[in-house]
Amino acid sequence: MSTPFSLRIFVADGDPDGLRIVERFNASARAVVFPRALLPQVKTRPELQQTGVYLLLGPRPDGEGDLLYVGEGDPIRPRIESHYAQKDFWTRAIGFVAVGGMLNKAHVQFLEARLIALARAAKRVPLDNGNFPNEPTLSEADRADMLVFLDHMLGMLPVLGVHAFELAPSVSTVIRADAAAPVTPLLYCAGKGVEASGYEASQGFVVKAGSRAVAEVVLSLQQNWPARTTQRQDLLNSGVLVTDGDALRFTQDFVFTSPTLAAVLILGRHTNGRTKWKDAQGRTLKELQEAEAGS
Structure with a gap:
């Protein structure tokens, strides 16, 4: 079970969408x-x-989802x-x-190297980085300190609306407050000769590795919801989905923003x-x- 923690958010200019120190x-x-x-106003901070x-975040050129750049600076400002x-x-940093x-x-x-590696493994947001650096050599003590610092960063980022580094949680960790049972049981989505399994989690809806999806989407989905076709292609490009006979297969657990999006991309139709x-x-x-709401 994760350890609870507190964040202090200071809205420095009085605008909730402006400068925040967390x-x-x-x-x-x-x-x-x-x-x-x-x-121009905050660079003197x-x-x-x-x-x-x-981190630099903003919309992708095609408008479908976010793009991420990870960098480091000594100091940050010139970069x-x-x-x-x-x-x-x-659009934000x-x-x-x-x-x-x-x-x-x-x-x-x-x-920087760790964050890029995590983003590449999670495959939730594409990277604008052209290079993927190796980790520098650190002393044992410095490495331990940086792993703690990284853990604190990763805990703060979802609260700030950044989920690019999160791997799908194990179903065994998705439990009720009383630790008695999963929030939902394992669920199944079947159709057109394929079946996928998944479960709800705090991050979204997780489709499990080994699940299968249809190889082609229906014409109406391509015409009326082209973004869904783009998202499927993104999963193929990143290796989350691979061709498996006459269907596609998930190579890793993957988090979707909703069960509907997961089902649409699996079945290739609305x-x-x-x-x-x-x-x-x-x-x-x-x-x-x-039933859960009424209990």
Whole structure:
């Protein structure tokens, strides 16, 4: 079970969508979050004068989902200013520094390499990075410290709306508060000669590795919901889906934002995931949720 923690969010300019300084209680990680338009005003912040790692996020060129860039700077400010002039996609930035300025160049290179590796493994958001750096050599003590710092960062990012580094949780970890049983049982989605299994989690709807999806989508989905066709192709391009005979197969557990999106991409047609996903007894996810709400 994850350990509860508290975050302190300081809205520095009084605008909830403007500059925010985020700190985790009793931890050294501090995040600076701001929209791109505010860089000229916030670049003098002391946090941006420190050594750290940063994320740039914004819409993909095709408009379907987000794009992510992971970088490091010693200090951060010149690197973000360079991207302000040269990278068009990003609309917001998140910089991470250590309270007291304890990070050095090797530390942030380690954090950058780890974050890129995590994003590539999760395959939830495509990377704008052209290079995938190796981890630098750190002392045993520094490496241990940076793993703790990274863990604190990864705990803060979902609260800030960034899920790019999250792997699908194991079904054994998706439990009730009383630790007695899964939130929902394993569910199944079948049709057109394929079947997939999955379950609901706090991150979204998880489709399990080994699940199968149809190889082709119906024409109406291509015409009326082209974004869904693009998302399927993204899964093929990233290796989450591979050809398996006359169907496609999931190579890893993968988190979708909803059971409906999962069902649509599996069946290749528009459908309602809350009625299409069923447990072993044939009860739909909708029925299970209604029963849970009324208990």
